[in-house]
Amino acid sequence: MGSSAEPLVVLEAQGLSIDFPADGGAIRAVDNVSFTIREGERLVLLGPSGCGKSSILKAAAGFLKPSAGSIALRGRPVAGPGPDRVVVFQEFDQLLPWKSVRDNVLFGLKRKPGLSAAEARDKADAAIERVGLSRAANAYPHTLSGGMKQRVAIARALAAEPEILLMDEPFAALDALTRERLQEELIGLADSLGFTLLFVTHAIDEAILVGSRLHLLSAHPGRTVATFDVSELGAGSWGSPSFASVSDEVHRILFGGAGRRAPRSAAGQELAHV
Numbered sequence: 001m002g003s004s005a006e007p008l009v010v011l012e013a014q015g016l017s018i019d020f021p022a023d024g025g026a027i028r029a030v031d032n033v034s035f036t037i038r039e040g041e042r043l044v045l046l047g048p049s050g051c052g053k054s055s056i057l058k059a060a061a062g063f064l065k066p067s068a069g070s071i072a073l074r075g076r077p078v079a080g081p082g083p084d085r086v087v088v089f090q091e092f093d094q095l096l097p098w099k100s101v102r103d104n105v106l107f108g109l110k111r112k113p114g115l116s117a118a119e120a121r122d123k124a125d126a127a128i129e130r131v132g133l134s135r136a137a138n139a140y141p142h143t144l145s146g147g148m149k150q151r152v153a154i155a156r157a158l159a160a161e162p163e164i165l166l167m168d169e170p171f172a173a174l175d176a177l178t179r180e181r182l183q184e185e186l187i188g189l190a191d192s193l194g195f196t197l198l199f200v201t202h203a204i205d206e207a208i209l210v211g212s213r214l215h216l217l218s219a220h221p222g223r224t225v226a227t228f229d230v231s232e233l234g235a236g237s238w239g240s241p242s243f244a245s246v247s248d249e250v251h252r253i254l255f256g257g258a259g260r261r262a263p264r265s266a267a268g269q270e271l272a273h274v
């Protein structure tokens with residue numbers, strides 16, 4: 001798989017369909033969706049509420065079994081959760097408040113078998129250093145900014161050396177300014193550390209900023225409607241003509257009608273950029 005020029009495939013979904021039980025039968029939430037995520041790629045699943053984005057992420061995490069099709073990680077079918085995939089949940093407030101930064105990161109290594117205490121500590125410290133928090137290793141979460149907490153959560157995820165990070169609308173509950181800051185932090189970390197990411201959002205601008213590739217899903221049931229390469233539109237590209245043109249095009253595909261000038265965060269629910 002993969003020529004020498006092309007990074008290897010990490011996660012591959014093939015003909016994925018997901019059904020949920022409903023009165024007198026089943027409701028199809030996701031219909032025949034296929035995508036691949038290569039090393040270092042940041043694939044964003046983008047679509048309206050209820051189109052099945054979270055369900056796909058849960059299937060990739062191994063929490064949910066597809067009704068048809070398959071998901072494979074490095075060619076092996078996903079049969080359940082595993083330390084090779086780490087889910088980073090919303091708001092990053094899953095840090096344990098009574099544990100220091102280092103102990104929170106060590107906690108992420110609990111599922112990693114066969115590590116001695118010294119090896120675990122070395123891995124934790126290395127992950128903390130990678131996200132630039134060495135000086136805060138002994139600090140407690142309540143003393144950290146939102147951005148620092150996000151970095152701890154990512155350090156905890158990365159310490160386990162997963163193949164891929166899975167993020168489901170991590171910024172959804174945050175105010176616009178905090179969200180912007182955390183988006184930029186995430187992009188910065190992803191650029192410098194090169195991790196592979198599957199990211200779910202219904203916010204168009206967020207998807208373009210965070211993603212290297214967009215996978216657009218239709219409204220319920222979620223079907224693939226388009227994909228976009230947005231690897232050139234990272235941090236700092238917001239407001240550029242190419243950013244606006246992709247944002248308008250995505251909006252047109254997802255919601256129909258003429259495109260519109262993008263507000264700072266998509267779905268029109270956010271403040272303009274300041």
Ligand SMILES: Nc1ncnc2c1ncn2[C@@H]1O[C@H](COP(=O)(O)OP(=O)(O)OP(=O)(O)O)[C@@H](O)[C@H]1O
Nearest residue numbers: 020021029048049050051052053054055056202220
């Ligand atoms: N456990 C479940 N049982 C029954 N139906 C479910 C279950 N989980 C999700 N669904 C349904 O499947 C569809 C897709 O849900 P999902 O949460 O994956 O969508 P989403 O695109 O992530 O939505 P949102 O952006 O609002 O989070 C929805 O219609 C939802 O009601």
